[in-house]
Amino acid sequence: MSLLFLEYSKCSTCRKAKAFLTENNIDFISRDLITETPSAVELEYWIEMSGLPLKKFFNTSGKLYKSMELSKKLNYMTEWDQYDLLASDGMLIKRPLLIDYDFVLVGFNEEKWREKLEL
DSSP states (O other): OOEEEEEOTTOHHHHHHHHHHHHTTOOEEEEETTTTOOOHHHHHHHHHHHTSOGGGGBOTTSHHHHHTTHHHHGGGSOHHHHHHHHHHOGGGBOSOEEEOSSOEEESOOHHHHHHHTTO
């Protein structure tokens, strides 16, 4: 079974992560976060599986996050509103995401990815 790799093609970190997977002969299916933005249900499942707080899935350094002043608003939103917000625009989602049947990795940290992929 292939891993699911969610990316934004213009993101340099995503390109590094993709190159890492390719160089290490890791089989993956690529999905563009912008043209195939995950649904709120998918996000809920992945976030739960990751064991991370929902807020870790927001791209806090992104222009959209900053222009919407989400750092001030997220604490006042319900979880479902946050899932719906993430699902509304792929630019709000921290990237890349690497998903398997038993783990979700958020952002690219080569050491963590090597450990999880047993390289």
